[in-house]
Amino acid sequence: MIVVVIPAKGESGRLPGKNLMEINGKSLIAHAVEYARAAGCVDRVFVSTDSEEIASHARALGVEVIRRGDELGGETPLFEVYRHACKMIGDKGITHLVGVQPDHPDRAIDLDAAVRYAISKNIDSLFTVDRRGLRNGSLTILNRKALEADPFPYTAALQDDCVNIHTRFDLEMARRNLSPHGGAVRVEGRAIGPGEPCFVIAEAACNHMCRLDTAREMIEKAAESGADAVKFQTYKAEKLVTGKAVSFWGGEPISQLEYYRRLDRFGRKDYENLFSYGREKGVIVFSSPFDDQSVDMLAGLGMPLFKIASCDVPNLDHLRHIARVGRPIILSTGASTEEEIDRAVETIFSEGNYALMLMACTLSYPTSPENANLQRIQTLKERYPGMVIGLSDHTEPDPNMVIPALAVAMGAKIIEKHYTLDRTWTGSGHYFAVDPPDLKRMVDNIRLAEQVRGNGSLGVARAEEQAWASARRSIVAERSIKRGEVLERDMLGLKRPGGGLGAEMVDQVLGRRVLRDVEADERITPELLEL
Secondary structure: OEEEEEEOOOOOOOOOOHHHOEEOOEEHHHHHHHHHHOOOOOOEEEEEEOOHHHHHHHHHOOOEEEEOOHHHOOOOOHHHHHHHHHHHHOOOOOOEEEEOOOOOOOOOOOHHHHHHHHHHOOOOEEEEEOOOOOEEEEEEEEEHHHHHOOOOOOOEEEEOOOOOOOOHHHHHHHHHHOOOOOOOEEEOOEEEOOOOOOEEEEEEEOOOOOOHHHHHHHHHHHHHHOOOEEEEEEOOHHHHOOOOOEOOOOOOOOEHHHHHHOOOOOOHHHHHHHHHHHHHHOOEEEEEEOOHHHHHHHHHOOOOOEEEOHHHOOOHHHHHHHHOOOOOEEEEOOOOOHHHHHHHHHHHHHOOOOOEEEEEEOOOOOEOHHHOOOOHHHHHHHHOOOOEEEEEEOEOOOOOOOHHHHHHHOOOOEEEEEEOOOOOOOOOOOOOOEOHHHHHHHHHHHHHHHHHHOOOOOOOOHHHHHHHHHHOOEEEEOOOEOOOOEOOHHHEEEEOOOOOOEHHHHHHHOOOEEOOOEOOOOEOOHHHEOO
8 A cells, every 4th residue: 555644744934834825726735635646556645744723724635634743843854754654554554655745836756657666666765856966855755664664764866856845935936836937938929938939139228219210110120130029118217316326337428317318208109109019010019117107107008028127126116016017027137146036036926926037137238248147047047947047138249149149059048139220329228239230140140049959869860860870880791701600700890881780789799600691791680690
């Protein structure tokens, strides 16, 4: 008999009441119960707890309950809880006990397959590890021998890289993984994420200089260049900077207030016009709002995607306001610490918005190549597994537009690049932006990078089959061999093409007799050899 034991203590030091917290309307305990019941190999399911509240909840789920005392609480090793459970069940017919901890609700490992593996390999104790090789509580499989052993053995591992919930942030990450946005994020019918083409954003900012005809031309040229989206910036100067703020970028030596006053003149009708024109041209048009009034205006126009700039990562009220709109969000992370990014992600997730994508970014205008640090893409992918990660690239356009393509080869699923119609125009955003020809070259390189990146699989690819058959060597007769002769090494050569016994089979044919005369250079095949 195979039983599942779900250990669920009443209190958790770092996240009080953790095991009764809900994801998608079900407690963490209910998720564990559902997982156990879905397995065909499981005969009985138990919840082991020191809490009457959890015991009542488990009974309401139709699960058998094992009560344990304070001596099995706190930091008591879980295998002692499993031993206690086995003793309390008291059935000598138990062959395996499976531990399923409730704080791993997004587990992906197949329980039936894991049990079959443990039994077929005669494994006493099997446990799961994350991608770093650290043991987690997604699954523990123990046979009778392991349950009775002292000291307790851990003998084999399988990987299940799910969230191990200890904190509120972990809980929100698990909620995200179990939401409809656990993989790709969809924006106006376009999927962004795993298995999808890179989403290319032409960051127009305010390089339109508040001319509607220029902004429309930017949309038109970006569409022709193959971009997926055009992004603008929306703000009012007085809500963004003080009168004494000095500029921190190259270009004109003027105050930030004076600079932004020149560029904050687009209103509701202008954006309505641009959104409509984008739909006509087949590109998504959206914006980065820098104040809550701009958020509300853009949301009221049905803008399908919001961008939050790196500078607003610590602005939690602003993040909450955007998250409550309930539409996909791209968050840049330039000049932000791990703790700041965690806090921003948790803030957005806590509003129930899990359609969040993160951008690696260097907050420098322009960014020199040695400061681009594309490896941040991988760092974000590892720290926020399953989330869509991209690059907001501030490097000056190189002649071959290679940097964005490199980022895509490293796993970026979004590329955002500052964009202008003419790099010679004055202002902070033009000289380090791409113009339409650069944008076209960039998009073409990105698509090429996606092609050559492939899927990493080994083996003989379809494109290799012809060369494989011709270039591999077969065992051949080095000279004429008479019927009945015993094969010796100097009688055999290794020559192209393939199709006969491969070169790796030489040692296995030595000492075998041939059943008929063999001509020089003839391939040696199994039917030529005596058994």
